[in-house]
Amino acid sequence: MTRSARTIAQTIITLCLALPATPAPTSASAPAKLADDEGALSAFAAIHPIDVHVHVFRTDPAFQKMLERLNLKLLDILVIDDTNPNRRQLQPQIDNGLELVRSGGGHFALCTTFDPYKFDNASFAADAIRQLDRDFAHGALAVKVWKNVGMEIKDGSGKYVMADDPKFEPIYKDIAAHGKTLMTHQAEPDVAWGPPDAADPSWSYYQENPQWYVANRPGFPLKQKILDARDHVLAQNPKLPMVGVHLGGMERDLGNIARHLDEYPNFAIDTAARMEYLMLMPPEKVSAFLIKYQDRILYGTDLDLHPDANIPHALTEWQSTYARDWKFLATSDTLTAGGRQVRGLNLPQAALQKIFRSNAIRWIPGL
Numbered sequence: 001m002t003r004s005a006r007t008i009a010q011t012i013i014t015l016c017l018a019l020p021a022t023p024a025p026t027s028a029s030a031p032a033k034l035a036d037d038e039g040a041l042s043a044f045a046a047i048h049p050i051d052v053h054v055h056v057f058r059t060d061p062a063f064q065k066m067l068e069r070l071n072l073k074l075l076d077i078l079v080i081d082d083t084n085p086n087r088r089q090l091q092p093q094i095d096n097g098l099e100l101v102r103s104g105g106g107h108f109a110l111c112t113t114f115d116p117y118k119f120d121n122a123s124f125a126a127d128a129i130r131q132l133d134r135d136f137a138h139g140a141l142a143v144k145v146w147k148n149v150g151m152e153i154k155d156g157s158g159k160y161v162m163a164d165d166p167k168f169e170p171i172y173k174d175i176a177a178h179g180k181t182l183m184t185h186q187a188e189p190d191v192a193w194g195p196p197d198a199a200d201p202s203w204s205y206y207q208e209n210p211q212w213y214v215a216n217r218p219g220f221p222l223k224q225k226i227l228d229a230r231d232h233v234l235a236q237n238p239k240l241p242m243v244g245v246h247l248g249g250m251e252r253d254l255g256n257i258a259r260h261l262d263e264y265p266n267f268a269i270d271t272a273a274r275m276e277y278l279m280l281m282p283p284e285k286v287s288a289f290l291i292k293y294q295d296r297i298l299y300g301t302d303l304d305l306h307p308d309a310n311i312p313h314a315l316t317e318w319q320s321t322y323a324r325d326w327k328f329l330a331t332s333d334t335l336t337a338g339g340r341q342v343r344g345l346n347l348p349q350a351a352l353q354k355i356f357r358s359n360a361i362r363w364i365p366g367l
């Protein structure tokens with residue numbers, strides 16, 4: 001189960017636990033919730049939303065229908081991950097992503113990537129640039145740098161490779177020269193470096209993916225060092241638009257995000273897989289932040305559709321996530337997150353329009 005699926009499962013469990021112990025049949029709550037979601041989904045669809053952070057490995061007629069019904073456009077992000085069989089090879093993922101763009105009736109765009117595991121090859125940067133330029137020519141709009149830079153890949157001398165390694169610089173210059181956007185997933189939530197914390201929204205992820213839980217690993221880079229390297233890339237490449245995904249890796253510190261947005265005009269963030277952190281913060285603080293920086297925040301989810309996905313289950317997961325996020329940002333409804341009752345932020349329509357749509361178009365030209 002993915003993080004978001006689990007979140008929904010937890011939410012449903014929490015909702016069920018919160019129900020009074022009446023003889024009412026439990027099945028009564030499910031259609032009520034669906035009907036409730038329908039209102040949120042039609043308001044969401046009316047804004048012609050763009051989700052800038054998904055991982056889609058296949059399509060399906062019912063999935064396509066959902067995209068059409070929601071007027072939804074997706075930015076499909078590629079990642080090379082040597083610990084995941086679906087993500088080990090780059091070219092099949094590129095072919096698959098371009099096929100989604102071609103066949104998806106305007107509902108898909110592609111964020112490609114390059115192979116950082118080839119870092120030690122003499123022709124690494126030149127090969128990466130050649131491949132990226134080909135992907136741009138085929139319509140790719142952005143490039144992803146994933147957390148394996150900073151947290152997994154080591155150079156010939158055994159040191160962790162950081163995002164500001166000079167070997168990456170020609171690649172960044174090439175992306176900027178083509179008017180494309182760099183999407184950076186750098187570091188992980190604080191809890192990956194901290195003591196076990198079952199209350200953290202990301203904790204269950206590390207139980208399923210212990211390779212990314214790095215507390216007590218001698219010599220492992222501190223989170224700050226990884227984010228500093230990312231900041232160095234921002235400073236060195238003022239013409240390169242960068243979207244720091246997952247709240248730019250600063251999921252518990254709105255003040256720190258604000259300082260970054262103030263300091264680097266080429267920096268924006270997405271909300272992917274971190275909306276729950278916002279839900280758990282004081283609502284007035286989150287509201288003020290989202291309103292002040294409404295031009296710099298892109299809506300993303302991190303939802304995925306794997307080759308072996310169960311489509312009905314996936315459709316429920318995708319739509320409940322969109323309904324939940326819409327209710328949180330756009331309404332004053334009460335929802336449950338992390339076992340707590342959370343009030344929706346009821347943001348102004350202009351801010352919603354930017355966060356759910358127009359910021360994506362501005363920061364990722366071509367969407």
Ligand SMILES: [Zn+2]
Nearest residue numbers: 053055077302
């Ligand atoms: Zn992702």
